[in-house]
Each structure stands twice: as structure tokens, then as C-alpha cells.
Amino acid sequence: MRTSKTFSIQFWMDTKKSKNGEGLIYARINVDQKRLSISLKRKLAMEQWDFKTQKHQGASLTAKEFNRYLDLSKSKLFRCYQELRDNGEEVTSKAIKNLFLNENSNGHTLQDLIDYHSKKIENTHAIGSIRNFKVTEGYIERFLKKKRLVDISLSGLNFEFLCDFENFLNAYYPKGHPKAMSHNTVTKHIQRFRKIVTLAYNLEWIKDDPFRRWKSTFDKVDREFLSDSELSKLATHHFQVDRLDRVRDLFVFSCYTGISYVDIRNLTKKNVWIGDDEGNKWITTFRQKTNTKIKIPLLFRAEQILNKYETHPVTEISGTLLPSITNEKANLYLKEIATEVGIEKNLTFHMARHTFATTVALSNGMPIETVSKILGHSKITTTQIYARVMDHKIKSDMDAVQERLNEKARKLEEEKELMHLREKIIAAEKKNYSHMTKEELLKKLNKIMNEKSD
Template sequence: MRTSKTFSIQFWMDKKKATKGEGFIYARVIVDQKRLSISLKRKLEIDLWDTKNKKFRGSSQKAKEFNRYLDLSKSKLFRCYQELRDNGEEVTSKAIKNLFLNESLNSHTLQELITYHSKKIENTHAIGSIRNFGVTIVYVNRFLKKKRIDDMFLSDLNYKFLCDFENFLNAYYPKGHPKAMSHNTVTKHIQRLRKIVTLAYNLEWIKDDPFRRWKSSFDKVDREFLSDSELSKLANHHFAIDRLDRVRDLFVFSCYTGIAFVDIKNLTKKNVWIGDDEGNKWITTIRQKTNTKIKIPLLFPAEYILSKYEIHPVTQISGTLLPSITNEKANLYLKEIATEVGIEKNLTFHMARHTFATTIALSNGMPIETVSKILGHSKITTTQIYARVMDHKIKSDMDAVQKRLNKKARKFEEENELNFLRERIVEAEKNRYSHLTNEQLIQKLNEILNE
């Protein structure tokens, strides 16, 4: 087949058929001086169309998005032209139009999807979740920038794009970090992108789900927690600096209740009530992350901390049960606290929940179902990550095994000794009657039976 000698693309506005001051934008495809117009199904105010430069006039956000779409359309038309040539088909403006329209029935773009998803979750997701999605979107845009594009049609989103994005994340060094992202961090970003793309599939913005063959898994991570001795050392330490003392109290309170930092900040007197169990205090609140209601009876250390701040000036002003501080500041001060107390672990506030689940609850015999309820987990599988075996539990279980083994050994020794005595008696009895005749043995047997 003869290939085309000339090929060009131009954009233009049909002002003659404009309605309400808006005209439709077309792409004019010219192949061997034969031209054909393709509607891009986009219209624009006549005054905003730059006739000379063939684009949206100005540098507003709307102009950038519109001009980005023009660039994508131009790139798509060129790929249609290349595809026809590579397949040895006749390259005509009509063939390019047919291929372009067939591939762009739903001409939604990745940036359009991201914007739609962001608006969709702004009133349904927690602030932290929205922030995490925002971080993932930042990395997606950096990846696109590396590919020297600002946007792409969703129809171009394929398995190779996902592989390339994963490789990009694996080699990316976040600012201020000494090393690249961990495998689990990369997996989490791809997991969030998958949720965004799945939305497009459910909206029928794309025909195929590029993630349908994608498989990912998280590496198992040991979550650190404080042991009994470390928690005791931390709780009983005297801090000369008030801010460290307050953050320590918040941390210890979480260790004995399992309440997350964001939920502790929102606790007021309304969250405390007296139960029917001999007047013990309980805390009830709604966990922000999962919107799950949790009810927790207060252990003495937690109740003591609440009483410490009952008339404290800080809580009197804020109206909360405990002092208020940002999560970033709390984690920063916990590093100072760990150094002063002599704890070598990387102390973070979330470690308090791990400590409650492992050191306070599970290791003291609390059923995992109860722990899951207190922590406000929506699935018990989430709680199972805390079900680790501690050293003292291993020692006590091994002691129990040793006792059972000792009991079996003693029983075995007693049975052997008894069998030995039986054999001696039988042997002695043989010697006692070995000299008797048959008649004497029968007579002796009758005597024994009569007895």
C-alpha cells in the first residue's frame, strides 16, 4: 500500500454555527492535501478562542485543562496515523477519523478522573485518607512529567503504564529521606491508584480494567510495641519539662485504652459515663477512621491520667479531657521522651495502640474478638496483626509443656518399676513350685481357688 506523503493536524472553531456565543472546536486532519474535520465535542466562548495560536486564550486553570485536551487529541490523531502506516493500511483522512472516533468514544482523561474522584471523596472519607490520596496523585503527576506529558486518555491506560509507574516509585527518593520508598509504600500508592481507576471502570469511562491481571502483596512487618518493663519505666518517669510530661500522659493513656491519637483529641466529658459494673468509668466515642462506635472500661492508669487533668488549666480552656497537641508535635516530642527514659525503640504515638493490643490485652488473656471491638476495627483480620507471641508467654507455655512431660516420665518410670516387680514375683513363684509333682500342683491350685 502507498503511504501518505504529507500529514498535518490543525484546530479550528466553527463560528458560523455558534450558539449563545459558543462555538464547537474541530480538528482538521490533512492527508495528501485532502482534509477532513473531526468534532472534538468541546465548545468554547468565541472570545476565548485564540485564532492565531489555535488554542484557549490565557493561562487560567480552565485554559490549561482545555489546551491539555487539545494536545492529547493531537497526540491521539498522530498515533492513529502511525497505526495505519504500521499495519500497512491505506492512510486517508477518513480512515484516521474512523480510527480516532472508535478509540475515543469515551474521551475522558486521567486528570479528569482524578478531579472527579477528589470531589467524590471529599465528604465521604476521613481527612487522613484524602491527604493520602493527594500524595499518590502527586506521584502520578510526577510520573507523567517524567514521560513529558501532563495528561493522557484513559483508553491509553494499560498494564505497561502500571509497570512503569511501579518502577518509577521503586526508584524514587522522596525529599528528606535517605533511601527510596519501601515495597509496602509503593504497593500502597498503587493500591490507591487502583481504586481511582476502578471508579473509571464502574463509570464506564474505560472498557477494560488495566488492573485485572495486576497482583500485589505487602511484606510482613513486625509492629513495635513497648514491653511491660518499658511501659512501666515510661509511666513512672519524672519529666521536668511540662510538654514532655503531657505527651507522655497522652501516650500512656492510649496504651491503656487503645484509643487513637485523633480520637483522644476529641474526647470531652460527654464521652465519660458511669457503668452498672460497681460504678466503674467507661469511655464511649466514635472512631473517626472507621466511623465505628467503641466502648472502653477505664483501667486504673487511664483513669488516674484523666483525674490529673480534670481541673488542669489546659483542659479547662480547650474543654477536652486531655491536653490538645498536633500529631506531628506529639511524635517529635516522643523522640525526646524515648531518649530521656532510655527506650531505644522508634517511639511513635501509633505504637501505643500496638502496646495496648499486645502487652495490655492479648498477653493477659483478653480474647482477640474483644480486642478488635475495643480498637474499633471493622474486620478482625486487622486485629490479627497484633496477635504476636511475647517472650514471657513462650516461657510460661514451655513450662506447662515441661510439667506435662515430667508427669508422663514419672508415670513411665512407675510402670517400668511395677513391671520389674511383677517379673521378680513370677520368677520367685516359679522357683517355689518347681519341685512339686502334677498331683501336688493341682492340689495347691485348688487351695488357692478355695481361698
């Protein structure tokens, strides 16, 4: 069977049939010097077409999008050429054109899926979730570039592709990071990619789910939190620098309420209400991440911090309960705070929620169901990730167990001693009656019976 010796792809504009100054763009494929043009069904103003580079001129968003489409078309044409060769079929310009047009009319690509998914979640997911999906999509794009592809057909998504993508992530060193991604970070990107591919399966864009045999697990990570003494030291420390004092207050407020940083920034006086006749204050708000409503009674330390900033110039201007600062700056200042206070742990703002769950709530007897409700978790298993039993709680519980064991041991010893006394009494009584005759024993028995009846 004859195989092709030469293959090339070029783009050109048909200026002869132009209308209103716009020309139709074609892809010209050449196989063994036999060429054939394919309309890409895209028009462009003639002054915007670069005849030399065969691309849209300029660096505008429109130009980039147009040129990306050209690169995608070129990639598809090359894939059609490779497919014919790999299947042992005759490679001709017409065969490539037929395969290309058939794929374009009936098939969807990975980029089509990503674009569809992005539009689908833009009004249903939180900003942070959308941002995380964008990061994963960026890694998918880098992976395709490494394979020298602009895009692939969804039919090309298979188990091998997933394995190669996972290997790529495991070996990838993100810019500005001292090491490669952790196993859990890689798994999280795969998990997001899986949600995107599942959408394609539900839309019936693909016949089989390439993830059906895929199994992934997260490594268990012990999340850090502040102990009682560390939290007390941090809360009572006097800072000379005002910015550190403010960030400390935000962190401690989160430690005593469990409210995340982004939700603290959105708190206003409308979120504070009197919950009962005794005048106790509560905070009620909706979590930005999950839109879950949370209601939290204010502990004394948290209420103190609110009172501190009630008439503060910063909060009066912003209208918020507490001063506002970016999360990045807050985490940066927390490193300075940890150094000044003498806390050796890697202090991050999210650690405050772990501290609330473990040190403030669970270690002081709050049921995990209540902690879950305060944290705004929809599943108690999420709360269990935060929950850690502290050493002093373990010691206290073990002391209680030891006390119960000691009580049981004391009762057992008393029973043994009582039984031993009974045996001694019985033995002594035997000696007292052993020398008596039958008549004497009967008289003694009658006497005892008479005494009992009286």
C-alpha cells in the same frame, strides 16, 4: 502510502462571532500546510485571552483549569496524529479532526476518572483516606508528566502502563526522604490506583480490567512495640518540660486503651460512662477512620491520666478529656521523650496501639477476639498484624509444655517400675512352687480359693 511531513497545533479565538464580549476558542491543526479548525466548545471573555501565548491570562484557579483543558486537548490531538501514523493510515487534518471528535464524544480519560472518583468518595471516606488517594493521584500525574503527557484515554490503560507506573514509583525519591519508597508503600499506591480503575470498569468506561492479571503482595513487617519494662519506665518517668509530660500521658493513655491519636483528641466527658454497679468507668466512642463503635473499660493507669487532666486549664478550655496537640508535633516530641527515658526504639504514636495489643492485652491472656473488638477492627486478620508473642510468654508456654512432658515421663517410669516388680514377684512365686508335687499344688489352690470365698 503518503505520510505527513509537518504537523502543528495552535489555539485561537474567533473574535468576529463574539457575543457579549466572549469569543469561542478553536484548535487549529496544520498537516503539510493544510489547516483545519476544531471548535473546543469553550468560550472566554476577550480581555482574558492572551493572543500571544494562546492561553487564558493570569494565575487564578479558573485560568489554570482552562489552560489545563487546552493542554489536554493538545495532547489528545497529538495522540490522534500518532495513532493514524502507527496504524499506517493517511494522515490528514480531516482524519485527525474526525478521530479527535469521536474520542471526545465517546471516550473517557484518566483525569475524568480521577475527578469522578474524588467526588464519589468526598462524603463517604475518612479525611485520612481521601488525603492518601490525593497522594496517589499526585504520583499518577508525575508519571504522566514523565511520559510527556497531560492525560491519556482510559483505552490506553493496559498491563504495560501498570508495569511502567510501578517501575516509576520504585525509582522515585520523595522530597525530603533519604531513600526511595519501600515495596509496601509502592504496593499501597498501586492498590489505591486499582480501586480507581475498578470503578471505571464497573461504570463500563472500559471494557477490560487491566488489573485482571496483576498480582501484588506486601512484605511482612514486624511492627515495633514497647516491652513491659519500657512501658513502665516511660509511665513513671518525671519530665521537667511540661509539653513532654503531656505527650507522654497521651501516649501511655493510648497504650492502656488502644485508642488511636485522632480519636483521643475527640474524647469529651460525654464519652465516659459508668458501666456497672461497681462504678467502673468505660469509654465509648466511634473510630474516625472506620466509624466503628468501640467500648473500652478503663484500666487503672488510664483512669489515673484522665483524673490528672480533669480540672486542668487546657482541658477546661478545650472541653476535651486530654490536652490536644497536632499528630506531627506529638511524634516529634516522642523522639525527645525516647531519648530522655532511654528507649532506643523509633517511638511513634501509632506504636501505642501495638503496645496495647501485644504487651498489655495478649501477653496478659486477653483473647485476640476481645482485642480486635477493643481496637475497633472489622476483621480479626487486621488485629493479627498487631499481635506479637513476647519472649517471656513463649518461655512461660514452653515451661508449661515441659511440665506436661515431665509428668508423662514420670507416669511412664512408674508403669515400667511396677511391671518390673510384677515380673520379680512372678519369678519368686515360681521358685516357691517349683518343688511341690501335683497333690500339694492342688491342696494349695483349694486353700487359696476357700480363703477368697470366705
